[in-house]
Amino acid sequence: MSHEAAAVEEVNKGIADLYDEMTVVMETLWGDHMHHGFYDVGVPTRSLPDHQTAQIRMIEEALRFAGVSDDPSKKPKRILDVGCGIGGSSLYLAKKYGAKCHGINLSPFQIQRAQSLAMSAGLTDKVSFEIADAQNQPFPDGHFDLVWVLETAEHMPEKSKFIGELARVTAPGGIVIITSWCQRDLLPSEVSLRPDEVSLLNKLSESHHLPKWCSPSEYVKLAESSSFKDIKTADWTEHVAPHWNVAMRPVLTWKGITFILRSGWKMAKGLLAMPIVSEGREKKIIKYAILTFRKPE
Numbered sequence: 001m002s003h004e005a006a007a008v009e010e011v012n013k014g015i016a017d018l019y020d021e022m023t024v025v026m027e028t029l030w031g032d033h034m035h036h037g038f039y040d041v042g043v044p045t046r047s048l049p050d051h052q053t054a055q056i057r058m059i060e061e062a063l064r065f066a067g068v069s070d071d072p073s074k075k076p077k078r079i080l081d082v083g084c085g086i087g088g089s090s091l092y093l094a095k096k097y098g099a100k101c102h103g104i105n106l107s108p109f110q111i112q113r114a115q116s117l118a119m120s121a122g123l124t125d126k127v128s129f130e131i132a133d134a135q136n137q138p139f140p141d142g143h144f145d146l147v148w149v150l151e152t153a154e155h156m157p158e159k160s161k162f163i164g165e166l167a168r169v170t171a172p173g174g175i176v177i178i179t180s181w182c183q184r185d186l187l188p189s190e191v192s193l194r195p196d197e198v199s200l201l202n203k204l205s206e207s208h209h210l211p212k213w214c215s216p217s218e219y220v221k222l223a224e225s226s227s228f229k230d231i232k233t234a235d236w237t238e239h240v241a242p243h244w245n246v247a248m249r250p251v252l253t254w255k256g257i258t259f260i261l262r263s264g265w266k267m268a269k270g271l272l273a274m275p276i277v278s279e280g281r282e283k284k285i286i287k288y289a290i291l292t293f294r295k296p297e
Helices: 003-030 051-066 088-097 108-120 159-169 195-208 216-225 243-247 254-262 265-272 274-282
Strands: 078-082 100-105 127-131 144-150 170-183 229-235 286-294
Touching (some): 051 088, 051 144, 051 170, 051 243, 051 286, 088 100, 088 108, 088 127, 088 144, 100 108, 108 127, 144 159, 159 216, 170 216, 195 274, 216 229, 274 286
Parallel strands (some): 078 100, 078 144
Antiparallel strands (some): 170 286
């Protein structure tokens, strides 16, 4: 095995182990949607909806931003959920569109849990899950007309290869939607981030298994190089900023504290890194971006 392949395998194992360990606590406290919620900017925290309502809104806002049609003749029929967690998005999208939805993930525990939730929802005829690497997907070319990537691209060590795989499995005319934490775009006068910014990103990389940071403009260039069209991006940092204040409400109970104490070091380490995330967001070093693009017909 080459040094490069060994490094990727080590990253993938770290991600799988992280989510194997964290999933029970995350699901118990926050439900089956393991992604940020979408909130209106400027609304006092006490007036914000619960995090599960905001998580559903995130899905709907992402679909709206990408222009995914609800027209029965145009709605997606085959959907790929990359980094599917325990299947929350897959189940939602399958019900919304009546589509076949396939989720992939590195965590055996999450895949097993997703399969169980699909069975409970009576959707095993529509939804399926398997362990697979998003950079080497086990699907034929041009298979999916909607490729859904919520908060997964951050974990990809080879961003170019990852976007290339999305291009390969997307059907002609198909849509890709990505939401991701990114590093900020460089100014025209800059050739790199400042050392203090790199230091902050390195701390987050260590706690959350984020092997390579990418800026929104870099994602756009990768999409262009993979011949995608209709490329759109937006900064949703402020829309997700309230999420942790809202989502931590169940944690700050005896039940929540007990679960956290029982969850293991990886979960505790991730929560302890939240102030670093807040610092990066406030200093505009990190951004929460949405990107969407279409494969030419």
